[in-house]
Amino acid sequence: MALGQTLLLASRLPGRDPMQRELIFDEFKRALRQYDHMGHGIIDIALWDLAGKMLGASVSTLLGGWRSRLKAYASTAHGDRAGGLSSPSDYVNFAEHCYSLGYRGFKMHGWYEGNVAEEAETVRALGRHMGGRMELMLDPACHLRTFADALAVGRACDDAGFFWYEDPFRDTGVSAIAHRKLRELIRTPLLITEHVRGIEPKLDFAVANATDFLRADPEYDLGITGMMKIAHAAEAMGLDVEIHGSGPAHRHCMSAIRNTNFYEVALVGPKMANPLPPVYVCGYTDNLEGVGEDGCFPVPTGDGLGVEYDWDFIARHRTNLHEYCE
Numbered sequence: 001m002a003l004g005q006t007l008l009l010a011s012r013l014p015g016r017d018p019m020q021r022e023l024i025f026d027e028f029k030r031a032l033r034q035y036d037h038m039g040h041g042i043i044d045i046a047l048w049d050l051a052g053k054m055l056g057a058s059v060s061t062l063l064g065g066w067r068s069r070l071k072a073y074a075s076t077a078h079g080d081r082a083g084g085l086s087s088p089s090d091y092v093n094f095a096e097h098c099y100s101l102g103y104r105g106f107k108m109h110g111w112y113e114g115n116v117a118e119e120a121e122t123v124r125a126l127g128r129h130m131g132g133r134m135e136l137m138l139d140p141a142c143h144l145r146t147f148a149d150a151l152a153v154g155r156a157c158d159d160a161g162f163f164w165y166e167d168p169f170r171d172t173g174v175s176a177i178a179h180r181k182l183r184e185l186i187r188t189p190l191l192i193t194e195h196v197r198g199i200e201p202k203l204d205f206a207v208a209n210a211t212d213f214l215r216a217d218p219e220y221d222l223g224i225t226g227m228m229k230i231a232h233a234a235e236a237m238g239l240d241v242e243i244h245g246s247g248p249a250h251r252h253c254m255s256a257i258r259n260t261n262f263y264e265v266a267l268v269g270p271k272m273a274n275p276l277p278p279v280y281v282c283g284y285t286d287n288l289e290g291v292g293e294d295g296c297f298p299v300p301t302g303d304g305l306g307v308e309y310d311w312d313f314i315a316r317h318r319t320n321l322h323e324y325c326e
């Protein structure tokens with residue numbers, strides 16, 4: 001679905017001035033008004049990469065960025081029943097491993113079943129063993145079934161002193177009224193809005209007192225242009241925005257945002273590599289072990305996104321090619 005949107009927008013690029021990113025953003029946003037906008041981000045990101053290359057500056061520099069190292073959290077893959085993250089103690093052991101690598105933040109994605117007792121027990125175990133040493137977060141990825149389940153697990157997050165609680169239950173992270181209610185009943189800050197797209201609905205959520213942090217992703221939320229609008233809108237409300245997912249565009253954005261806390265290294269586990277394909281030849285990596293002893297990842301410094309792609313790898317894995325000409 002996202003690819004279909006990207007192809008529709010790409011066909012409208014020939015003949016345009018690629019430096020007019022704001023105008024293109026505005027027109028493409030309208031063009032996708034009946035869809036979920038997921039195909040817009042990668043085009044906007046490519047335009048920023050191109051602008052940086054044309055101007056001889058990194059995207060971070062174009063954005064006024066100043067951070068060169070980004071404090072990261074290890075964001076786990078979902079629980080399994082195959083000896084990876086299969087029990088509360090597996091999560092604790094993996095958190096210890098991440099701590100030894102340098103991470104000072106750790107986010108648990110629980111099991112697909114959304115079993116309240118199991119999720120709450122794991123939250124409490126992480127709090128007991130890692131609390132005070134790492135900031136801890138929970139993202140059930142909407143696997144909990146009811147509001148009552150979300151409340152029960154939220155109370156475990158309170159007991160364990162979690163830093164945030166994200167997208168808990170089956171409203172799928174879109175009900176402002178439910179999350180406002182949840183905020184009234186628990187103390188742990190909520191991180192909602194990954195599943196509402198773009199600046200206006202995210203701000204509506206915040207104005208409805210339905211989240212503590214805003215969530216945004218340059219790939220999901222209409223590119224670097226969309227991401228930075230959301231960051232500045234959050235800033236105007238005195239709120240922090242937490243960037244979802246990993247990638248060069250994410251790093252450049254974070255380098256230029258004051259009101260943000262952590263870079264997400266997702267989705268990692270004890271017996272699995274990061275699922276992102278190895279498309280870089282410049283040493284860029286979002287693998288778990290890429291973290292520095294300071295618990296941080298670097299912001300690329302070259303022009304544009306500052307990464308070099310392995311075009312042979314990409315060609316070998318290509319399933320289709322679309323070319324658009326003036």
Ligand SMILES: O=C([O-])C(=O)C[C@H](O)[C@@H](O)C(=O)[O-]
Nearest residue numbers: 075109139141194244245266
């Ligand atoms: O914030 C995150 O890491 C994610 O949103 C990851 C997703 O939750 C993903 O694991 C999922 O939706 O199953």
